[in-house]
Amino acid sequence: MIDLNYTFFVQFVNFIITLFVLNYLLVSPIREVIRKRKAVMGGLLGDTEKFVEQAETKLANYRKALDATRVAGAEQRASLKAQGAEQEKEILSVAGQQAAETLKAERAAVEGEVQAAKSGLQGRIDALADKAIAKVLG
Numbered sequence: 747m748i749d750l751n752y753t754f755f756v757q758f759v760n761f762i763i764t765l766f767v768l769n770y771l772l773v774s775p776i777r778e779v780i781r782k783r784k785a786v787m788g789g790l791l792g793d794t795e796k797f798v799e800q801a802e803t804k805l806a807n808y809r810k811a812l813d814a815t816r817v818a819g820a821e822q823r824a825s826l827k828a829q830g831a832e833q834e835k836e837i838l839s840v841a842g843q844q845a846a847e848t849l850k851a852e853r854a855a856v857e858g859e860v861q862a863a864k865s866g867l868q869g870r871i872d873a874l875a876d877k878a879i880a881k882v883l884g
Contacts, residue, residue: 867874
């Protein structure tokens with residue numbers, strides 16, 4: 747059986763004193779370090795959240811600018827394509843007119859040469875006909 751004599755109270759007081767001393771020397775400094783570390787980690791977490799938010803904002807702005815640039819590029823490409831098609835029509839029209847004029851001039855020149863050849867041969871028809879008859883009869 748346990749006897750409750752004065753040694754129990756001495757040991758109890760000794761335990762309480764040891765408890766206060768250990769709390770003062772070990773537990774309180776560790777709690778302080780944990781509190782400081784928690785404060786630092788909270789600050790870092792806040793900074794990280796701000797950084798992520800800023801990065802997302804910048805990424806959204808970048809995507810908006812990229813989309814706007816793509817739209818502007820597509821509009822400019824369509825505009826330049828339309829201008830190119832218009833210039834192509836103009837060039838083809840001018841080339842068609844030049845080709846028609848050249849063809850007309852060449853036809854006129856050929857017609858002139860044909861007429862000259864006909865007129866040159868008209869005068870010789872009688873002589874050629876006589877030669878042909880002479881060969882057939884002869």
